[in-house]
Amino acid sequence: MKLPISWLKDFIDLDGLSVEDIARKLTLAGLEVDGIQYVGLPMPVYDEGEKHEFKTSGIAWDKDKIVVAEVYEVKPHPNADRLTLLDLFDGQQQQVVLTGAPNIFHLKGAGKLSKPIKVAYAKEGATLYDGHADGLVLTMLKRAKIRGVESYSMVCSEKELGITEEHEGIIILDDDAPVGMPLADYMGDAVLDISILPNMARNANVIGVARELAALTRRELKKPTIKFKTDGESIEELVSIEITNPELNPRFVLGLIRNVEIKPSPYQIQRRLKLAGMRPINNIVDATNYAMLELGEPLHAFDYDVLKERAGKKNIKIITRPAKDGEKLVTLDNVERTLSSLNVLVCDERGPLSLAGVMGGLESEVYDSSKEILDAKGVEIKDGEIPQGKVSIRSRSTANILLEGAAWNFINIRRTAKQHNLPSEASFRFSRGVHPALAETGVKRGLQLMAQWSNGIVAPGLVDEYPLKPKSSTVTITPKDVKRLLGIELSVEEIVELLERLEFKCKIRGSEIGNRKSAKKAKPITSYESQITVTAPPHRLDIGEGVVGVADVLEEVARVHGYDRIPSTTMADRLPPQIGNPIHEWEERLRDILVAIGFDEVVSYRLTSVESEARLGITGDYVRITNPIAPERSVMRRSLVASVLDSLEHNIRLSESLSFFEIGPIFQPVKNDLPNEPRKLAMAMSGLCDASAWDVKDSKSFDFYDMKGRIELLLSGLRYTNVSYASTDSVKYLHPGKAAQIKIDDQTVGVFGELHPLVKEKYDLGDAPVLVAEFDLETLRALNPTYAITPVTEFPPVLEDIAVIVDESVAASRVEALIRQTGGKSVTNVRLFDVYRGDQIGSGKKSLAYSLTYQAPDKTMTDAEAAAIRNKIVKRLEQEVGAKLRG
Amino acid sequence: MLEQLNEIEKSAMDSLQTIDNESSLDAWRVTHLGRSSALMQVFSGLGALSKEERPVVGQAANRVKIALEAAFADKTGAVKKSALERSLNEETLDVTLPGRTIHVGRLHPSTQQLRRVLAILAEMGFQVYTSREVETDEMNFQLLNFPPHHPARDMQDSLYVATEERGDNPILLRTHTSPGQIHAMRQFAAMNPKDPPPIRIALPGMCFRAEQITARSEVQFNQVEGLAVGKGITLSDLKGTLVEFAHRMFGQNARTRFRASYFPFTEPSAEMDVECFVCGGKGCAVCKNSGWLEILGSGMVHPVVLQNGGYDPNIYSGFAWGMGPERQLMLRYKIEDIRYFWGNDIRFLEQF
Structure with missing residues (x-):
């Protein structure tokens, strides 16, 4: 919300507070000021290295150089038809000023003006925005000759003064602008850009902010006095209201003003509306907007005669009701909208007039025949474009x-505005909750402003249907509550004083504090346990009941007291039970090992597309998003391998060697219920084994055994022992001959292998083989071993190499298992160091060479003892797998 | 005999003079000090000498032997020294050539930052609590005091999961880690429903919002929340705890400020700002000239939330706060494009 300081000053005396002071106080109290735009008022000057506080923009108007002036004659320019020369008085002397402003052009050559025109006059040396430049460019006004006439000063447009982007004409000030007064004193301003939090909807208006500021600075809030003359037939004789659903429409108020003259609003009013971000339309529409910005109650103006016409000259009856499904209404933006039963309509007996709380209808809108503009949003609608038959x-x-002025159900308005994509100033407020009490105040303020600006006469009375009054919340709190939840000691009197600043009504043990003069005399005896009964003021809907209400009220106590004045303490409560998070801790260990063995961690989008994962042959149901942000982010991933492959693909040309892993959930849908979220580990690698260097060339590419070695490192790092590998051709995305299942205690915990060539073709992954692995972390973790270390012996081992020739079909793991079995505890290490195939040993055979470590735990193993064990091993291998010792 | 010894000594010494490498030294030792050397023959011939000659020649031979050995040792030292000098002079590397490296893996920056945050919280007594990423509307919103269609929901646009009609309780991707507050409170409360134990937990995890992926907004992001529940926990405890946290996280001199704010699941609510650590509060592009960085949102746990978690708000109170590790990294390292995080480009990852 954009809030001009000048407007705030209508309701609170801000003497002694700088714009920054105001912004700081509001920010700390929850009305965060996102930025300050200076529009004339002096800007803060920061010394080198001094602390800034707010995002600041805008321009200050030099008091000596920019003043109010009056033009008393518009003369033709001797050498240029489109230019004029203005004779003006700047309060000190006569000046001649050159201008090309079109909005003064019609007075050219009309002689001395009967009523001088007030303008914003800038003298030589003034700093202004360049009106002709794109965007905002500061420039200093210099002496120049234009078409033979010397020019050293100018009359300003809004753009030049930083009020709006408007540069079509000059500003024409109100008639009462005092000639010679520095413009900064007359209308210098600063605009606060305030974020309105959902629970602060009551402050989305000038009075709301003024009230907060008054409470925070202990100043008086000057509420507007609403008075106007009335005349003619009372509205109560002419109009009636029927509310069909008070839950949706708790209150509806109507007022009537006659004989308005539609014309532009006073300039000062237009300026405030513009600074607040609204476009001035005419005095009637402006009055509704001005009252809304000031009080927070959106108003809607109907053309009374159109309604009278529709009623066949009879009395008007306004009916509010939910729309029928499919019912239509042309809103004032000239869009025909198809409605649903969710929407609420304001109707007369002939049909819908407006979409309640969101946008008016076109037909009954205030109409200014002098302009083509019909639309409160400022969109020009030309006569020819009005749909035939819809609107007269x-x-x-x-x-x-x-x-x-009405009150609506905020949830209903919120849904309606969303449904029709109609965010407006009105729906912004109504969808956050506007207290029904404001309906009457709002209508009266609107009528007052219309009477002031249009010479209209207000009809006596209001028609006010108020079937559902909100319950005013009453909450009981004690100083003990304040201590228990805020941690500060406040007396009853201090608490009451803080709350009354925000217009809460407080009673202590039944005796009212506040306006009662006797309160001073008969001061109640208060204590820590004293109860304060607090009633929320009639502009607030955010204070609840019971224990929620207590929290609501305590928040107000803390806010007005000041968060900065609340001390910092440490918790005195006992320590909680220590349950830890074994899963998280275990996964962190996994990450550490993976990083240590050379893998980079990636974190991918959980959201992907079916097509992307289909490349891996993944089929089946997905967790689908009904409102995806993009087609490629429309389902939750089913495969973590797909995620790491995406990263591999992205980086394939950025590095000669890539090793990635990711740990995270995949998502398996469960019909009409929450999906399963099993946690997985996926690894992928491709490229060179060794980092190339200036003397290391032609390193080989990663293959199956590089991945296997790393998996072995990972599993041994996690202390798994009973690990085995079995070839598999059942993993769709893996090469059927280069894929293995990883088993621990015969349970499959994962798979790995080389990416299937047909799968690889679907990615842009270069020429080198791509190795991938995938683990189910739940299964793996469930097998988490307990282990004890083996003692380190002082006795020397016997080391020996043996090579055995076996058939190709014999798995190396079988040979090793037999060696270990036969050797028992005496063989402490078995390491395969060579695999040989060749003519020497015959085709269909392979030679496996092992390095064995013989070790006795309690003595030095002799060569003879080692030889005996070796012979047993060789014999066993012969018997079981037909092995022959290689000579 | 003595003359012969002098001769032996002189010729040995002379030939030692000319030696300049270790192999010649070896040969010299064999020739002049070896078993069959002339000197050794003198020793072995001692027996044949007369009683009178024997000690004289023996002493002289010993003197020569000691002298030769000493000369040999000196020469050996000199030869070794000069050989070393030669090799040191010859074996000069271009130290500016690049070294051969091994590839060291790196944790994703988000993991690194999560670890930093969680390590500090662990020392402050907050245990890690994790929960699921796909939730019901009830867990993500309603039990956290966001009623259906509440305006506060505008702050968190949700991604919904396609299911059969579920009325006001659709399935969605969690928009914050706060559903974990309810899960945790219920789990702790179940330990002793009549007198639930206190809670101090940190809730890290991935969250999702229906936002377009741009330099400034992402569809997924990590969050870490802290939650403390117990008897007599106050707003001043919240301030004290978060100020301590900020000192650990951003430096002992980090200045903080608390602003009133609004979150449906806390009341009172506060935003904690930390003095901009890029410019020291003077105003810069990172802090948008305000001197402050919005670091975390916090507040006293709303009574409705305590109740929904199984904790009686008349007896228990607590506070919670939430922050974004990616946002912290962006501020710390001036990362201007949030898409870097899930883009997994090694040129980004390598910088952490």
């Missing part, structure tokens, strides 16, 4: 206004 094109400007 009116030839006469609106003269009589029926003004609506």
Whole structure:
């Protein structure tokens, strides 16, 4: 919300507070100021290295050089038809100023003006925005000759002064602008850009912010006095209201003003609306917007005569009701909208007039025949574009206004505004909750402003249907509550004082504090246990009941007291039970080992597409997103291998060697229930084994056994012992001859292997083989071993190499298992160091060479003892797998 | 005899003079000090000498032997020294050639930052608590005091999962780790429903929002929340704990400020800002000239949330706060594009 400081000053005396002071106080109290735009007021000057506080923009108007002036004659330029020369008085002397402004051009050559025009006049040396440049470029006003006439000063447009982007014409000030007054004093301003939190909807208006500021600075809130003359027939005789669903429409108020003259609002009003981010339309529409920005109650103005016409000149009856499914309404942006039963309509007996709380209907909108503009949003609608048969094109400007102020169900408005994608200032407020009490105040303020700006006469009375009054929340708190939840000691009187600043009504043990003069005399005796009964003021809907209400009220105590004044303490409570998080800790260990063996961790999008994973041959149901942000992020991943392959593909040309891993969940749908989220580890590698260097060339590429070695390192790092590997051709994305299942205690914990060539073709993965592995972490973790270390012996081992020739079909793991079995505890290490195939040993055979370590735990093993064991091993191998000792 | 010894000594010494390498030295030792050397023959011939000659010649031979041995030792030292000098002079490397490296794996920056945060929290007594990423509307919103269609939901646009009609309880991707607060409170409360134990946990994990992927917004991000529940926990405890956390996280001199804020699941709520550690609070592009960085949102656990977790809000109170590890990294390392995190480009990952 954009809030001009000048407007705030209507309701609170801000003497002694700088713009930054105000912004700081509001920010700390929850009305965060995102930025300050200076529009004339002096800007803070920071010394080198001094602390800034807010994002600051805008321009300050030099008091000596930019002043209010009056133009008393518009003369033609001797050498240029489009330019004029203005004779003006700047409060000190007469000046002649050159301008090309079109909005003053029609007065050219009209002689001395009967009523001088007030303008913003900048003298030589003034700093302004360059009106002709794109964007905001500061420039200093210099002496120049334009078409033979010397120019050293100018009358300003809004762009030049930083008010808006408007540069089509010059600013024409209100008639009462004092000539010679520095413009900064007359209308210098600063605009606070305030974020309104959902629970602060009550402050999305000038009075709301003024009230907060008054509470925070202990100043008085000057509420507007709403008074106006009334005349003519009372509205109560002419209009009636029927509310069909009070839950959706708790209150509906109508007022009537007659004989308005539609014209532009005073310049100062237009300026405030513009700074607040709204476009001025005419005095009637502006009055509704101005009252809304000031009080927070959105208003809607109907053309009374259009409604009267529709009612066949009879009395008007306004009906509010849910729309029928498929019912249609042309809203004032000239869009025909198809409605649903969710939407609430304001109707008369002939049909819908407006979409309640969100946007008015086109037909009954305030109409200014002098302009083509019909639309409160400022979109130009030309006559020809009005849909035939939908709207009667009116030839006469609106003269009589029926003004609506209502209360709506905020959830319903929120859904309606979303459904029709109609965010507006009105729906912004109504969808966050506007107290029904404001409906009446809002209508009265709107009527007052219309009467002031349009010479209209307000009809006596209001029509006010108020079937559902909100319950005013009453909460009981004690100083003990304040201590228990905020950690500060406040007396009853201090608490009451803080809350009353925000207009809460407080009672202590039944005696009312506040306006009662006797309160001073008969001061109640209060204590830590004293109960304060707190009633929320009639503009707030955010204070709850019971224990929730207590929290709501305590938040207000803390806010007004000041968060900065709450001490910092440490918790005194006992320590909680220590349950830890074994899964998390275990996964962190996994990460450490993987990083140590050379893998880089990646973290991928959980969201992917079916097509992307289909490349791996993954089929089946997915967790599907109904409102995806993009087609490639429309389902939750089913494969973590797909995730790491995406990273591999992305980087394939960025490095000669890549090793990635990811740990995280995949998502398996369960019909109409939450999906399973099993946690996985996926690894992928491709490229060169060794980092190339200036003297290391032609390193070989990673293959199956590089991946296997790393898996072995990982599993031994995790202390798994009973690990085995079995070839598999059942993993769709793996090469059927270069794939293995990883088993621990005969349970499959994962698979790995080389990526299937047909799968690889579907990625952009280069020429080198791609190795991938995938583990199910739940299975792996369930097998988490307990282990004891073996003692380190002082006795020397016997080391010996043996080579055996076996058939190709005999798995190396079988040979090793037999060696270990036969050797028992005496063989402490078996390491395969060579595999040989060749003519010497015959075809279909292979030679496996092992390095064996013989060791006795309690003595020195002799060569003879080692030889005996070796002979047993060789014999066993002969018997079991037909092995022959290689000579 | 004595003359012969002098001769032996002189010729040995002379030939030693000319030697300049270790192999010649070896040969010299064999020739002049070896078993069959002239000197040794003198020793073995001692027996044949007269009683009078024997000690004289013996002493003289010993003197020559000692002299030769000493000369040999000196020469050996000199030869070794000069050989070393030669090799040191010859074996000069270009030390500016690049070294041969091995590939060392790296943790993803988000993991690194999560570890930093969780390590500090662990020392402060907050244990890691993790929970699922796909949740029901009830767990993600309703039990956390976001009623259906509440305006506060605008702050967190959700991604919904396709299911059969589930009314007001659709399945969605969690928008924050806060459903874990309910899971944890219920788990702890179940330990002793009549007098639930205190809780101090850290909730890390991936969260999701229906936001377009741009330099400034992401569809997924990590969050870490802290939650403390117990008897007599106050807003001042929240301040004290978070200030301590900020000192550990951002330096002992990090200045903090608390602003009133709003989150449906806490009340009172506060935003904690830390003085911009890029410019020291003077104002820069990172802090948008404000001097402060928004680091975390916090507040006293809302009574409705305590109740939904099985903790009586009349007896228990607590506080919670949430922060984003990726945001912290972006501020710390001036990362201007949030897409780097899940892009997994090694040129980014290698910088951590």
